[in-house]
Amino acid sequence: MRKDLKIGDQAPAFQTTAVGGEYGAGKIVSLSDFQGQTVVLYFYPKDDTPGCTTQACGLRDAWKDFAGKAAVFGVSIDPAKSHEKFIDKYSLPFPLLSDAEQKIVADYGVWVEKSMYGKTSMGTERSTFVIGPDGKINAIFRKVKPDQHAGLVLAAL
Numbered sequence: 001m002r003k004d005l006k007i008g009d010q011a012p013a014f015q016t017t018a019v020g021g022e023y024g025a026g027k028i029v030s031l032s033d034f035q036g037q038t039v040v041l042y043f044y045p046k047d048d049t050p051g052c053t054t055q056a057c058g059l060r061d062a063w064k065d066f067a068g069k070a071a072v073f074g075v076s077i078d079p080a081k082s083h084e085k086f087i088d089k090y091s092l093p094f095p096l097l098s099d100a101e102q103k104i105v106a107d108y109g110v111w112v113e114k115s116m117y118g119k120t121s122m123g124t125e126r127s128t129f130v131i132g133p134d135g136k137i138n139a140i141f142r143k144v145k146p147d148q149h150a151g152l153v154l155a156a157l
Helices: 050-061 080-090 103-106 146-155
Strands: 015-019 027-030 037-044 072-076 094-098 110-115 121-122 125-131 137-142
Touching: 015 080, 015 146, 037 146, 050 080, 050 146, 080 094, 125 146, 137 146
Parallel strands: 037 072, 072 094
Antiparallel strands: 015 027, 015 094, 037 125, 110 121, 125 137
């Protein structure tokens, strides 16, 4: 069941493995670790697919503009090993969170029914949440176009 989070809602807590950036091959992180900081959680369907690569590389290419503004994390249901390969292949400077148990995608309401070529399946909706230093959601971008993502997020910071 989709949760409809709104701007001003308390961001759902999470604890999972972060890979890449300062976390290297993996370290457990929680939303509470970033209390007092702005956090960007961008949810994407799958590592190393065309749209997800465009989205990640857009953030990579604008990375200097994000410096000091927010802790940025990509989130997908891919395992940590897949994230490592994706980060290495495209030199991504930010960490990715592994949500293999699909808990975070469910809590943020982005695990949805999708339809492609007449076939329906469950998957991650490409969505981004900007969480303020107080832990409340400041901005939500749903069904984000991969090539416009970095600009939308920067404008919200």
